[in-house]
Amino acid sequence: MTDATLPAVSRSLWQDAWLRLRKNRAAVASAVVLAVLALVGIFGPMLSPHSHATIYQQYVRVAPSFEAYPKAEDILPGFEREMKRARLTGAEPVLEGSRLSVALTAGEKPIDPRVTRYFERSELFSAPQLDLAEDGMTGTLTVSVNRQYFILGTDNLGRDMLTRIMIGIRISLAIGLLASVMALIIGVAWGATAGYLGGRIDNVMMRIVDILYSLPFIFFVILLLVFFGRSLVIIFIAIGATEWLDMARIVRGQTLSLKRREFVQAAEALGATRRGILTRHIVPNLLGPVVVFVTLLVPKAILLESLLSFLGLGVQDPMTSLGLLISEGAQNMRGAAWQLIGPALTLTAILFALNFLGDGLRDSLDPKER
Template sequence: MSEQKSSPVTQAPVQGLSLWMMARRRFLRNKAAMFSLFVLIAVAVFSFGGTWVYPHAYDQIFDSYVAIPPSLEPYPKEDTLHQVMQDAAEHGHVSLADFSVTGSTYTAKVTSDKAIDPRVTRYLDRPDEFDGAAIKETLDGGNSAIVTGTVNRQYFPFGTDRNGRDLMPRIMVGGQVSITVGILATLVSLVIGVVYGAVSGYIGGRTDNVMMRFVEILYSLPFMFFVIMLVVFFGRHFVLIFVAIGAIQWLDMARIVRGQTLSLKRREFVEAAHAMGLSNWQIIKRHVIPNTIGPVVVFVTVLVPQVILLESFLSFLGLGVQEPMTSWGTLIAEGTTGMQFVPWLLIYPSIFFVVTLFALNFVGDGLRDALDPKDR
């Protein structure tokens, strides 16, 4: 019998994993970081998408609902409607003889010593509680009238502030401003600080000394003096906030990256890249900056809430966000002035700020562990 030759088994080529793919897998396995990332996404969707679907505007004033506490039940309360209608009738120079509410509609009987002017319905519609007043029937030769209309049911889940503005849309808009300022100012400081620190640390020598002395000079300048100078030259503008903050916060970033670069410039892979003929800028771009991402990411997650606090400080001094626009920092500053009487004005903005702060810290820790070169 002839022996049959077995055909060689072909193996599929082994596909390697890039550094970014390995970092992504490590980040996805970090449950705390992933949960925090979903929290950040939820806060961003609430802030940027909530204003499109919420019925109240952030600057809409409700004169009848000033500093009311949070409630999931609709306003107005049934026991207050009669008094509100009576006050509205007195402003219209008529007397309220009878008043009843059925569902979302009301029926009122008003009387007067003379013929009732049909324009009296304008006075009945002035309160936030009522709308659509119309005379249904006239009695007693025009001295009495039956008026019908609708009761405006309003929901204030987070309550209202001391100006009668719904707190929920103000937190949404405040989140838009705080998140935007935090991200843009951090990006400004990130780009400038990382490039500046990497170049200074890698080149070294006299160039490093000159660049670091320039950083120390900027450190000696008062932050408020720099901001006031920008306001004088460029005026009060929203862009001014993150430009001023980003132009100062990059100093810490530059020193952190410089320290990391000094420890990396003598490593074997940097010397090998230099021996292969790569230029200094190519080595900085391909080898130095990517290996400083871990500490930089952690610092960025701490910098974002710090920028938000600086923005609130500028807004408090009148150099940042101006009314009726607001931010989380401004809302917290306003809430501290009346925390004993209207505590919800401080509690709800603080919750969003603290949750965002913790989520950023957990995401930063997850990114640091995923991007750490020692774990690759």
């Protein structure tokens, strides 16, 4: 049999969609951006030298810098303050790299070796070493300078903004994705069942949706928090339990249109079960609008979480999210604009990536494009 007479290999809907998606550069780039941000949110805080909850009282609202803190001009004044606390006198301190040394001279009494405790308690210096002469009247004090890097600066409490943004990416993406998955599963199952079965069942199921629509979102969240306590699980359950209502209506409308199509009637004539028709014919043809709507649900869930955090019902310190960081940054944008710019740019990148990826998935999953 020659190549010309070989039967053509057919592709499934998923294979065809994957090939079209790979040709969409914007969608592929967006998927890469989301994957990178997800990896940063998962592993970034583990690799960061600062914890998201660590407070550096001497570095409150410091500006972003690639240079280590304390700056060179702040090291000697800080050392002199510790010398005064320890009531020590000496020559001019000498700074060599991260080591600072000074020749000490005693007054009327010998130098007490316990003065090193003042430098042990300091947040600027560590590892003090005191070498005294035999009479204890002179000696050399050497300390290490604790250098800290704050590439994106610090917040009002002196916490590293870079680490907190990475934690915010983790929390916001987790809540957005989990809430959207929950809304996707419930909404598609509910809407497809109601639309395909129709009649009295459809009427009852959609009236239940209307009743749930009448419940205020904030009131529903407060009830969940009162009964089950405050936690991240309750937050994404609360968001997912309300966002599936829109999904159910969209899916029902699409199902009402699809169930009158010829391929569905052919499947019914061949004796396919209702479950088989829903899973093999109705739901796959709903993927286009459903996927696009899911990509809009993720940022919406992130914004709803931000609203809850702003009202004191969501993420609480020391944990944080992008929405909470933006809320805090907006209050300090005049004196510390970096607190708003970093989280805002990160959230903007996530929203753009989700929109481009949603458009690409819609085009690749549209059966009309085959």
